[in-house]
Amino acid sequence: MEAANLAAFAGALLVAARLAVTVLAGGPVAAWNGFLYADALSALVIFLTALVALVCGVYAVGYLRQDEREETVAFSKLRKYYVLTPLFVFTMLLVALANNLGVMWVALEGTTLASLFLITFYGRKTSLEAAWKYAIIGGAGLALALLGTILTYYAASRMLGTETVSSLNWSALATRAELLDKTTMRLAFILILLGYGTKAGIVPMHTWKPDAYGEAPVPAAAMLASATLNCALYGLARFYVLTAKCLGPGFPSRLLILFGLLSMGVSVPFVLVQRSYRRLMAYHTIDHAGIMVLGLGFGGTLGTLGMLLHMTYHTVTKALLFLCAGNVQQHFKTDLFRRIKGGVIHVMPLTGFVFLMTTLAIIGSPPFSLFQSEFTILRAGLAAGHVAPAALFIGFGVAIFAGALLHIGKLVLGPADGAPPATGRPWRDSVLAVLGVAILVMGFWLPSPMYRLIQAGARILGGGP
Amino acid sequence: MSFFSDPQFGERVITLMAALALVLQLGMVSQRWLITNIRLFGVQSFLLAAIAATIAHFNRAPHLYAAAGMTLLLKVVVLPLWLERLVKRVGIRKEIEPLINVPASLLISGGLTLLGYVVAESFARPAAGFPSRELGHNTLAVALALFLIGFFMMINRRKALSQVLALLSLENGIFLAAISLTYGMPLVVELGIFFDVLVAVMLLGILVYRIGETFESTDVSKLRRLRG
Numbered sequence: 001m002e003a004a005n006l007a008a009f010a011g012a013l014l015v016a017a018r019l020a021v022t023v024l025a026g027g028p029v030a031a032w033n034g035f036l037y038a039d040a041l042s043a044l045v046i047f048l049t050a051l052v053a054l055v056c057g058v059y060a061v062g063y064l065r066q067d068e069r070e071e072t073v074a075f076s077k078l079r080k081y082y083v084l085t086p087l088f089v090f091t092m093l094l095v096a097l098a099n100n101l102g103v104m105w106v107a108l109e110g111t112t113l114a115s116l117f118l119i120t121f122y123g124r125k126t127s128l129e130a131a132w133k134y135a136i137i138g139g140a141g142l143a144l145a146l147l148g149t150i151l152t153y154y155a156a157s158r159m160l161g162t163e164t165v166s167s168l169n170w171s172a173l174a175t176r177a178e179l180l181d182k183t184t185m186r187l188a189f190i191l192i193l194l195g196y197g198t199k200a201g202i203v204p205m206h207t208w209k210p211d212a213y214g215e216a217p218v219p220a221a222a223m224l225a226s227a228t229l230n231c232a233l234y235g236l237a238r239f240y241v242l243t244a245k246c247l248g249p250g251f252p253s254r255l256l257i258l259f260g261l262l263s264m265g266v267s268v269p270f271v272l273v274q275r276s277y278r279r280l281m282a283y284h285t286i287d288h289a290g291i292m293v294l295g296l297g298f299g300g301t302l303g304t305l306g307m308l309l310h311m312t313y314h315t316v317t318k319a320l321l322f323l324c325a326g327n328v329q330q331h332f333k334t335d336l337f338r339r340i341k342g343g344v345i346h347v348m349p350l351t352g353f354v355f356l357m358t359t360l361a362i363i364g365s366p367p368f369s370l371f372q373s374e375f376t377i378l379r380a381g382l383a384a385g386h387v388a389p390a391a392l393f394i395g396f397g398v399a400i401f402a403g404a405l406l407h408i409g410k411l412v413l414g415p416a417d418g419a420p421p422a423t424g425r426p427w428r429d430s431v432l433a434v435l436g437v438a439i440l441v442m443g444f445w446l447p448s449p450m451y452r453l454i455q456a457g458a459r460i461l462g463g464g465p
Numbered sequence: 466m467s468f469f470s471d472p473q474f475g476e477r478v479i480t481l482m483a484a485l486a487l488v489l490q491l492g493m494v495s496q497r498w499l500i501t502n503i504r505l506f507g508v509q510s511f512l513l514a515a516i517a518a519t520i521a522h523f524n525r526a527p528h529l530y531a532a533a534g535m536t537l538l539l540k541v542v543v544l545p546l547w548l549e550r551l552v553k554r555v556g557i558r559k560e561i562e563p564l565i566n567v568p569a570s571l572l573i574s575g576g577l578t579l580l581g582y583v584v585a586e587s588f589a590r591p592a593a594g595f596p597s598r599e600l601g602h603n604t605l606a607v608a609l610a611l612f613l614i615g616f617f618m619m620i621n622r623r624k625a626l627s628q629v630l631a632l633l634s635l636e637n638g639i640f641l642a643a644i645s646l647t648y649g650m651p652l653v654v655e656l657g658i659f660f661d662v663l664v665a666v667m668l669l670g671i672l673v674y675r676i677g678e679t680f681e682s683t684d685v686s687k688l689r690r691l692r693g
Contacts, residue, residue, distance in 0.1 A: 035653075102654030109661045116668050120675070128676050129688040132625065135669055136685075139632050140619060146658070147612065147639050154646040168651060183587055211691045 001082040002061050008086055009054040012093070016050040019043050020453055027465075030099065030171065037099030037171050040456030044308065045096040045234045047453075048315045049227040053089040055431055056219035059323050060085070062427025063219055066330055073122065081121065081217065088114040088223065095231040099169045101238065105142070105149050108199060108235055111228055112138045118220040119212050130211035137198060137208045145195025145235075151188035152242070155181040170238060177245035189243040189252055193236065193259065200232035202293055203263040206286045210270075213282035214335065218326030221278070225285045225322055226315040233292055233311065237461055240296060245463055249299050256297030257389050263290025264396040272403040277325055278335045280407055281318070284362065287400055288314050294393065295377040296461065298384050304461035306376035308454045313369040313442065317362045320435040323428070324355035328411070331422050337407060342417030349421070350429055352412045354436040359408040361439050363401045369442045475523030479516050483607040483641065486512045487578065490614050490634060494574050495567050499557055502630055503548045506637075510540035513637055516604075517644050526648040528655075535659050536640070544633070544666055551670050552626065555677040561627045562684070570621060574614045581610035604645035611638030625673045625683040629666060636662055 020043040022029055028039040038046065064081060067073045091110035098104040112135065119131040149168075156167045159179045167173075173180075198205035213221045243252045267287040274280040288310070295307030325335075327348060332340050345352030361368035374397065381390035459465075489509040496502050514536040521529035563570055585606035615635025622628050643650050650658070677683045 100651070100654065102650055103657060106654065106657030106661055109665070113661065113664050113668055116672070120672070123675075125679055126690050128672070128679055129691055131672055132676065132685060132688060133691075135665075135672060136619070136628055136632070139665060139669075140616065140635070143612075143632070143635055143639060147642060150639065150643045150646065150650065153643075153650060157647050168654065187584075214691070 001079060005082050005086060006054075006057050006061070009050065009057040009089070012089070013047075013050040013054050016043075016047045020047050021449070024449060024453055024456065028171070034099055034169060034171065035103075036097045037169070038097060039460055040453055041234070041237070041308075041460045042096040044312070044453050044457045045230050046093055048230055048312060049089065049092045049096065052223055052227045052315060052319050053085075055319060055435060056222050056323070057085070059222075059326070059428050059431045060217075060219040062425050063217070063326060063330065065427075066425070067217075077121065080117065081220075084114055084118050085220065085223075088118065088220075089227075090114075092227055092231050096234055099171055101149055101152060101168045101170060101173075104235055104238070105146055108145070108196070108231060109142050111231060112142065112199070115216075115220065115224060115228070119216045121217045121220070122215070124215070126211075127215040130208070130215040133208040134212045137205065141195050141198025141205055143195070144191045144198070148188045148191030148195055148239070151184050151191065152180075152239070155184040155188065173242055174245075177242045180242070180246045182247055185243055185246045186251065189239060189247075190255070192239045193252075193255055196232050196236040196239075197259060197293075200229055200236065200289045200293075201286055202259050202289050203266040203286065206263065206266070209286055210279040210282035213285065213322075214276060214278040218322055218329065222319045222322035222326075225281070226319045229285065229289060230311055230315060233289070233296075236293075237296060237307075241461060241463060244299070253297045253299050256293050257386065260290045260292075260294030260297055261389055261392055261396075263287065263293065264393065264400075268396055268399045268403070271400050271407075274403075274407060275337055276335045277337060277407065277411060278329070280404065281321060281325060284400065284404060285318060287396070288318070288362075291374065291377065291393075294389070295373075295380065298377060298380040298386060298389075299462070300380055300384055301458065301462060302376055302380035302383060304458040305455065306373050306380050307461070308457050309376060310370065310373035312450070312454060313373050313439075314362075316435065316442070317358055317368075317370060317439055320354070320432070320439065321358045321362055323431060323435075324351055324358060327351040327425070327428060327432070328355070337411060340411060341414070342419055343414035344412045346416035347419050347422050350432060354432045356408065356412045357436060358439065359404060359412075361443070363404050364397065365401070367443045368439065369446075372443075470523075472523050475519055479519050479645075480603045482512045482516050482519070483604045483645075486516075486637070486641070487607045487610055490611050491571065491574055493630070493634060494570050494614060494618060497561050497567075499552055499561060499624070499626060499630075500549060502561065502627065503545050503552070506630055506634055507541050507545040509634065509637055510536055510545075513640055513644075514541060516641065517649070520644055520648060524648060528652050529644065529649050531652060532640075532644070532649050532655050535655070539659055539663060540633070540637070543663075547667075547670065548626070548630070551674065555626070555674055555683060557624070557626065557677075557683060562623045563621045564623065565621055570617075573617060577613040577617060578606075578610040581608075581613055582606040584609050605642060608638050608641035608645055611635070611641060613638075623684050623686045625676055625685050626670075628685065629669045629673065632669075633662075633666065 023043040030037045064078050091107050094107035120127045153168050201209040267283045270283040292307050295303050329335050364370045364374045486509050489505050493505050514533045517529050517533035585602045618631035
């Protein structure tokens with residue numbers, strides 16, 4: 001099972017890289033009569049998803065083996081994990097590959113269904129509670145998004161005068177979006193924002209997020225916090241492009257800025273007084289979802305570029321952060337700050353070091369890459385004349401910076417309490433080391449094809465071909 | 466049998482059935498027994514299947530027959546039977562236990578129906594240049610009302626299974642909106658949605674069962690250990 005999983009994820013990553021190269025060289029590609037369609041934006045999301053899947057797959061081998069050794073979970077449960085994870089990854093890839101916006105909805109709902117029993121993996125009372133919230137809030141949210149999709153189809157079929165499968169196809173809609181019925185699209189966008197916003201966990205539909213991220217096994221939580229978030233934002237962004245073309249960018253931008261700032265603002269107090277580091281990271285993800293939505297809302301060349309840069313950097317960094325937290329949790333058997341007396345760095349030097357470095361990166365301190373993307377979004381806001389939102393952005397950013405650094409700093413750098421150093425964990429430590437080097441390098445240098453892919457994706461978000 | 470090909474007659478039949486579906490939804494709001502609720506949902510789904518078939522017949526949209534058939538199979542037969550079995554296995558006897566009492570709930574539902582009509586009104590006056598070819602906006606108003614009342618029921622209910630039922634009736638509203646606005650979604654999408662609904666209800670059922678076993682109650686307002 002382990003080998004099959006790893007082989008599948010490695011294969012997916014190779015195909016994704018190949019797809020990205022093809023799209024960069026020759027523009028969008030379609031397959032199966034236009035059922036599947038990939039442009040630079042999809043290629044970027046697909047590549048990031050496949051990357052996270054492989055990284056978490058490798059980590060999961062070590063993580064689950066330890067769980068099994070310590071008899072936290074039975075062997076049969078491991079099989080469940082290795083069956084559900086590829087399904088989960090498949091649905092996420094389908095989100096980005098589907099041309100038809102209806103199929104995209106089906107795939108997004110599929111990600112919820114496939115990950116539901118990953119959240120109940122440990123079978124604790126709290127994990128049942130988390131799964132219930134995840135399913136019900138997610139289900140209600142996606143119902144809103146479905147109604148939005150239907151309204152878009154209504155607008156499209158009136159515009160095109162036919163009702164065929166292709167009238168919901170992105171490739172057909174994007175070129176003629178300005179002809180769509182305006183009243184319908186306004187309502188549709190609001191529904192989509194609420195619906196896919198629920199899936200992305202932006203305030204006020206975020207309440208499932210800390211529970212789900214805190215209860216799922218760590219590699220699954222890492223995927224939820226990075227790749228699934230990307231998929232939801234991707235769906236939202238597709239509809240943003242249609243709405244901006246149809247109604248002008250003003251209307252969707254105002255809404256996105258509002259919800260983005262709300263997400264950032266609400267997560268601040270929860271980060272500051274948090275007791276559990278897993279939940280701290282979840283609230284931090286809400287904050288980052290807010291930042292990306294804000295970047296999209298600021299719009300323009302800079303805003304969309306900033307959003308996609310942030311998405312790329314956040315995916316790698318947040319996944320690594322969760323994996324570090326997983327090591328800590330497995331060693332100390334708790335996710336509460338107060339139960340961990342000594343500093344992590346004395347017991348697990350590599351984990352502690354990478355944990356601290358990743359925390360510095362994720363809260364956006366230079367020289368790490370998230371500083372650049374947040375700065376780009378800030379510049380976009382000022383360039384577009386949104387001074388007050390930009391000022392709030394800085395304020396919330398600083399508060400979260402302080403809160404997260406204080407908590408994680410204390411956790412990692414606390415005094416040695418004489419606990420013996422942990423034994424080596426080859427699977428997980430290799431992942432940590434590789435990704436740690438990667439985020440360090442990314443702070444100074446992004447491979448040029450990657451950057452060109454992000455630029456091309458940003459052009460699509462700006463309404464280009 | 467000339468009225469079988471008269472579109473006006475078809476429209477009237479559809480409006481009548483949509484109104485009945487709304488009445489059933491209000492029945493679900495006021496009902497306290499879970500089993501009755503499941504049966505009401507089954508009847509409501511049957512009406513939706515009939516509406517889909519009627520539209521398919523009068524407007525020559527043959528792919529809607531497929532949607533009607535799927536609804537009949539899935540939401541009229543499979544899901545209600547499965548849910549009833551689940552109710553017996555978990556051993557829930559009665560009690561939907563809404564947070565707000567029944568008269569007030571009905572009043573709120575009435576308000577939501579009005580809201581549905583207001584929203585549907587904005588669709589009844591299409592922008593100039595578009596051919597007006599949608600069904601009477603009555604059906605759309607009912608669809609939106611089903612959707613909003615479904616949402617309200619989800620918030621208003623405490624028991625896990627009754628929330629699942631509310632989600633299902635909300636989905637019925639979406640289905641009605643889809644068939645009344647556009648004669649249904651493209652078949653691939655429709656199939657995907659049906660598949661998702663089926664899997665979602667099955668998974669939620671399993672979850673309800675496990676919650677019932679672990680907490681010895683399916684009152685989800687008791688699930689409040691995770692906070693902050």
